[in-house]
Amino acid sequence: MSSPRPTVPRTRQQAGDADRVVHPVDESRPLGRILLFGVQHVLVMAATPISAIFLMSATLRLGPALTVNLLSAAFVLSGIGSLVQSLGPWKFGPRLPFVMLPGGAPLILFLAIAEQHGLPTATGAVVLTAVFSFVVLPVFSRLLAFFPALVIGTMIVIVGVNLVKVGAVLVTGRPGEPGFADPVNLGLGMATIGFTVVFYLLSTGILRQLAVMLGLLAGTALAAVLGAVDFKSAGGGLFTVPQLLPFGSPRFDLVAALPLMLYSLASMAEATGQTVINAEAVGKEIDRRTAVPKTIRGDALTSVIGGFFGLPLMVTSGENIGIVRVTGVRSRYVTAAAGVVLIVIGFLAPVTHAISVVPSAVIGGTAMVVFAVITVLGVQMLGRCDLEQHTHTFVCAVALAFGLLPILVPGAYAGFPPNLRIPLESGVAVGAFVAVVLNLLFHHIRPGIAARVAAARTESDNSNR
Template sequence: MPVSPDDPGAVHPVDESRPLGRILLFGVQHVLVMAATPISAIFLMSATLRLSPGITVDLLSAALLLSGIGSLVQSLGPWKFGPRLPFVMLPGGAPLILFLSIAQQHGLRTATGAVLLTAVFAFLVLPLFARLLRFFPPLVIGTMIVIVGVNLVKVGALLVTGQPGTPGFADPVRLGMAFATIALIVVFTRLLRGILRQLAVLLGLAAGTALAFALGQVHPGAALSGQLVGVPRPLPFGAPVFDVLASLPLMLYSLASMAEATGQTVINAEAVGKDIDVRTEVPRTVRGDALTSLLGGCFGLPLMVTSGENIGIVRVTGVRSRYVTAAAGVVLVALGFLTPVARTISVMPSAVVGGAAMVVFAVITVLGVQMLARARLEDHTATVTCAVALALGLLPILVPGVYAGFPSDVRILLESGVAVGAFVAAVLNVVFHHLGRRAANTGAAVPTEAPGSTAGV
């Protein structure tokens, strides 16, 4: 329930502290759903760039450590960093692909320098970006969140099926494990009450893993090998090389990442029922991203970004406290030093993780649809804005390789469906509601508060 404005002494659920044991349990639930992302990102880096096992272990420890630090920054919000919302931070996605591209063309030291330059660039352009936030009303953000959700569902589905054309693609056993995990989450949600119902995703992951073990799909031996404690090594590739031209694609992407951070901040506030001033809180999110990326670059990592994935867990469980994601941050920091625990998580079958992730990620799409429902889509211009942005934003997601004939730098930007969708929606919103006529109420209202805000009423 939203906190009543007539009760100034009440604590909003997002700021509510819970018993330590419960907070840790909920935090572990976040980690188990998210851990596949940093682990798979580092494994992809290692395989693509043919890194040594020692560097791979260092990068994995650093990825978990910086994911934890970033989650703590975004959740606790020290000084002007972090919006004090239940966020987690992860490497991966388009920033990882850009990092690999720069590394292959210009070397790993230049790729590291590009991450550091981009983090500084984000700090420099943030004041200008904050002035443009009035062009991101609920119509634009809702469209962007739908694209984010669809893209994440695809990510979860690929964890289950594997990549098309690879051996074992869409193996019936893996599909069966994923569907069983989804069914178990539904059963736990239906039958359990209280804290156990809120832990339905965690219980589904545990039950799905137990089923996979019974089917011979879990091989725990790898979790027992290797050293007990690992400390990530700074600058594993050597001193960074700063090349502005080589860094340009990553800098341009950071602008799209800011737009995505805008949508995630608004939808996160929406999920926890908190009224926020977008022009204040979005810059805090971006600063948290930039700070964590700056630290991550010192350990050889790609850009770190706020993750929309955990927003689905918040909505599914109903647990809105930012201290839960702060606890997840503490767990991730610990995992960064305890390598056997990280290996244990990596042993969890990807089909099981993917099945749970598909449910959690689909909730994000639902949140986007809910936001669009308040954008008065009965207005023809709003309908056209949403339709065109969805069509172009979903195109690279639904038809992989559609831009294969374009230059590599341009292709990487176009293949970010979220960036394309946000850009198209924002431009069309300006065309229809800001150029040559008075802004219409359907999409041009300045989003100084998150949708649902009672400010000024």
């Protein structure tokens, strides 16, 4: 038998060098590569601010000049938010590779408030909700113990499925609308996915890490050959500057803002899940009690600023998490570079128009792959939750049932009152609420009751003896 190798003690210099090892999240790369990877993030997520503002414009019947102004503001604030979350100044931002976007349920609530009470009231509601987030954050931070991996994994699966559906709708269109399931759009979406797979399969090194962007560019080139790109919409001036208070002075109405303020609690829960899954995707250990509040503060700060520029609530996006996992590039400086690119785009009108001409089917094909990765991350987290325990399986199953219902069956709550229907139609919010409540009942309240009953029985048996 060979004797064990003696342990060589480390010198102070070696120990210091080991302590100074830079985590990939904090690793700086050559500027050219960082910009390339940042542009890749922007190309994948640019459809969200564009579609959000176009939906605002169509719903509220805004003029072209105001629409361009809001689109510029959306890019600039998305960039500022991405910088805050990625660089983490002071107590804002978790220093993880995050981007921020408008859209989703906050946009729908914003539009509902604007239609019922006017745009100044909707703007005031955004500012009030952001301030409300700061106020309730200390209370919410104490509740993070009720968000174990079982709850967060379930939330991430629901988020991923919802995002995959969003990407799929970009490819197919909405049922009942003109052009639904158009073969050309379906072909472009599938071809974009195919291009991405080919680049990922055949490339190595930096090209493989850029497979998502290369697949999107290849899909756009194919769309141009097929005549599916509208270059006429790429016109316009050279510069554009976001306008402060585009709808006039905000009107602060607590009653009108209440639905959005209540939704912000669900948004905090979603930010919790995204912070945890982002940290897992990049392999960084975090303290949820400090990292999650930093994410929420970053959301609230960006939303306060965005409110004064006429935007809905700004939220951390799960889209970039999928890109990080696919490419393997974990540096937060990449999403910080994406933030800088977004700000530049917001001021350069030609670049904004150039991005807006990329067909939605191409963006949707790319998004489906990236968003599906998020679903896989949620499944991986659930796989570590000992689902062989029946209570774990039951909590996950019931939460998924409630959370996926409004996603898979749109309009399921159409018969409910509007103020109740809006939060119910957010599958993420409903799924998170059900998962938290069931986890509390099965793993906190029920064991305590069972322990007290058992203690009472023991005491009774002892007294009878």
